[in-house]
Amino acid sequence: MPVTQKQVEEPVGRRRILLWLSSVGLFGSAVLSAVSNLVFIKPRATYGQPTRFSIGKPDDFPSGTRISLDVKRVCVVRDGNKLAAISTTCTHLGCIVGISDTGFACPCHGSRYDQDGNVTGGPAPKPLPWYKVSLAPNGEVEVDKGIQVPPGTYLNV
Amino acid sequence: MSTATKEPGVIRALRDLPSNLWSSIFRNPLPSNDLERSSTSFTNFFLHIHPVKVHKNTLRPIYTLGLGLISLFLFLILIVTGVLLMFYYVPSTTQAYDRMLDLRGTVAFGIFLRNMHRWSAHGMVAVVFLHLCRVFFTGAYKKPREFNWVIGVVLLLLTLFMSFTGYLLPWDQLAFWAITVGTSIAAYAPLIGKEIQFVLLGDATVGQEALLRFYVLHVAVLPSLLVLMIAIHFWRIRKDGGLSRPERPAAEVVKVRVEAAATKRTFGLQGFVRGPFTKVGNVPDESVFSWPNLLLAELFVFVLTLSVILVLSLLFNAPLEEPVNVMHPPNPAKAPWYFLGLQEMVSYSAFWGGVGVPGIMVGLLILVPYLDRTAHGVGRWFARERLLANTIFLTMVVLNVIFIIIGTFFRGPNWDFVSPF
Structure with missing residues (x-):
């Protein structure tokens, strides 16, 4: 077949x-x-610092001061009764910027920022972010690094 | 025959025990002729990585400078000292630095082992790079060795990554800020940069998770990869026909008189091999036996490498700065010397200096044997035929070295330009 x-x-x-x-x-x-x-x-959960934390009473920051909380990596700016928190993590490569006469200066690659965190020199690509600041019911100031606010946004205390 | 001289079996077995034991381990006596020399290389597990015979050119110190072998021996020293250091090290942010101090203070030979580990690591980065330069300047990457060149570039990257992950482990200021900067460079990679940084650090910032991750990479993942790649690298050397060497002079090329044979109506295979053109035996044998020539050369390089590392470790202590202070970066914060060229470029533009330019350079490096397809100038240093390729490569090397020198000596606080003089 x-x-x-x-x-x-x-x-x-x-x-x-x-x-x-x-x-x-x-x-x-x-x-x-x-x-x-x-x-x-x-990792699904991290074990590091929380993004939201309390930084103390508004009176801890007298008017006209710029106090850098290095562990939290924020700089608290108080001007009259206005209060704000600016990041001190350099937007270039993550070093902690120091407070200088003209604003902020980074020790790692020489980035420079003015008082409001705008880039004035060096390789930094972006200005320093501002974080949301709020007053907690117990009267302490709370910073939330998870929420960025436009530069120039102050909390009245 | 005579039963009087016959010993009991057990006594004889005991008397012959040493020689029987020896000959069961080593199948050949020390070789005294060529046949034994080849079978020694051939039958010994540790020696059979060598061919029985190698070309004379392989053993010319001025050709290879022994750089590949030195890299291997430094890697072996790193494995031994690294495993010993692991007995005392704890990858914890609270303990790591104390353990470094313990190595200095209480552990016997602790500081010496750490010195050996550190200087071998620096040495390996330098020697692997020099080995790459040697291979380029002698044109040794050309066909059929293209893929082994690619493996070599991967080995260079793995070596750098090994060194980078090891850098964090002492958990001192130098370590912390170098890793902060280094992982932030990774974050500039397009699309997945932030993800890479997060997976590397296991957290948003450099901390306990990052230390643990770098430790696992440094002692398990990367060494395994490195061993695998080295094995392939060596295997390919044999399979690609040994180390590269100069082409034979044109006079020795075998020619077959085909046209004479083709005029005949019929001819057998023997028609091709008749005459003075027999393949076998018409080239001078320029090879030598691996035992003992190659072996002695390797032993010499090993002793030299080990002695240099031992002397360096006796004379200079590996640096250890203050314990990590996450609040105050040292000013200026500098990466290890071989990354200072990168850091200098990064100070102009984070993306182009840290990702763009290095990415292009590594890509070009990998593509070198596929872009340069000419077959000339193999096996000689700075061959005239390779003037263009060598000039381009040399320019790249010199530029890198200049950036490293600027980053190392000419940069002060806030990365401002300073004069070291």
């Missing part, structure tokens, strides 16, 4: 599909395990 073309090709086609399916399966599981490893090493 002559063998038809269809009978010859059918098992080859089946093998081909099986091969293709198992390749996709193997490759897919490799990608999946790579992705799950990445998901594993990216």
